[in-house]
Amino acid sequence: MTRRAWAAVAVLGVLVAVLVVAAIRLLPAKHHPSASKAKSTSDSSSGQGGQQAPPAPGSNSSQPNDGDPGTSVDNGNDVLTGGDIDSAHQVMVSYLQSLGSYTSADRQASWQKAALAFTDGNSAIRSFTHLPTGKAWASCVQTQCSSQSTARVIRDTATTNIAGSGASPQVVSYMDLATTLRSRGAKADTQHTQFTVTATQTDNGWKVSGCTFAGVGDSGANGDGS
Numbered sequence: 001m002t003r004r005a006w007a008a009v010a011v012l013g014v015l016v017a018v019l020v021v022a023a024i025r026l027l028p029a030k031h032h033p034s035a036s037k038a039k040s041t042s043d044s045s046s047g048q049g050g051q052q053a054p055p056a057p058g059s060n061s062s063q064p065n066d067g068d069p070g071t072s073v074d075n076g077n078d079v080l081t082g083g084d085i086d087s088a089h090q091v092m093v094s095y096l097q098s099l100g101s102y103t104s105a106d107r108q109a110s111w112q113k114a115a116l117a118f119t120d121g122n123s124a125i126r127s128f129t130h131l132p133t134g135k136a137w138a139s140c141v142q143t144q145c146s147s148q149s150t151a152r153v154i155r156d157t158a159t160t161n162i163a164g165s166g167a168s169p170q171v172v173s174y175m176d177l178a179t180t181l182r183s184r185g186a187k188a189d190t191q192h193t194q195f196t197v198t199a200t201q202t203d204n205g206w207k208v209s210g211c212t213f214a215g216v217g218d219s220g221a222n223g224d225g226s
Helices: 003-025 033-045 082-099 108-116 123-128 134-143
Strands: 146-160 170-182 189-202 205-216
Touching: 082 108, 082 146, 082 170, 082 189, 082 205, 108 123, 123 205, 170 205
Parallel strands: none
Antiparallel strands: 146 170, 170 189, 189 205
C-alpha cells in the first residue's frame, strides 16, 4: 500500500473516532447512570417520600427559627427582672427602716453612717438622712425615747431600664413606714408615714438614690391606703 493510501486510512480513522465521541455526548441524560442517581437523590429530598426541605430564609414558615437574627426575642436587656425589682425593694425597705429606727443614745455620725450604707451617698440623700433635731431630739433625750420602724412597698410607680441610653436602671416605689415611738411616762404610739423612694442599680448593687416625704397618717397625703 502506498504512502498516500496509508495517509487516507489514518484520516478516516480519526474521523470515525470523532463521530463516536460526538454520539456519546449527544445521548439523552436519562441513559447516563450518574444522571439517574442525581435525579433520584433530588426527588427523595424534595418531599417525595423523604423529609421536607427547609424553608427559604425570610419565608413565612411556622417552623422554629432558633438563633435567626430576624426573630424577635426578649433578651431581658430592656426589662427589669423580678430578681432586680426584689433587690431594689429590699434596699428600699432596709433604708426606710434605718431612717425610722433610733434611740436617744444614738449619735448622728454613727447612726447616719449605718443608714447611708443602703444609699449611693449623693448629697440630697445625705441631707435627708438625719436624726430628729431641735426640740424633738431634746424631748427624746429627756424621755429616753426609742423608735422602731417597719417598711413595706405599697406599689411601684416606675421602673426604667432603657437599653443603650447610658442611664442606670431604676425602680421608684410608693412606700409606707409604720413607726412605733416609745418614751418614758407615755403610751407607745404608732404612726404611718408615706415616702416615694428611688433605688438605682450601681456597680455595688441596688442603692437608694432618692427619698421624698409623701404623706402622714393611715391614708397619706394622696389618699392611698396603707
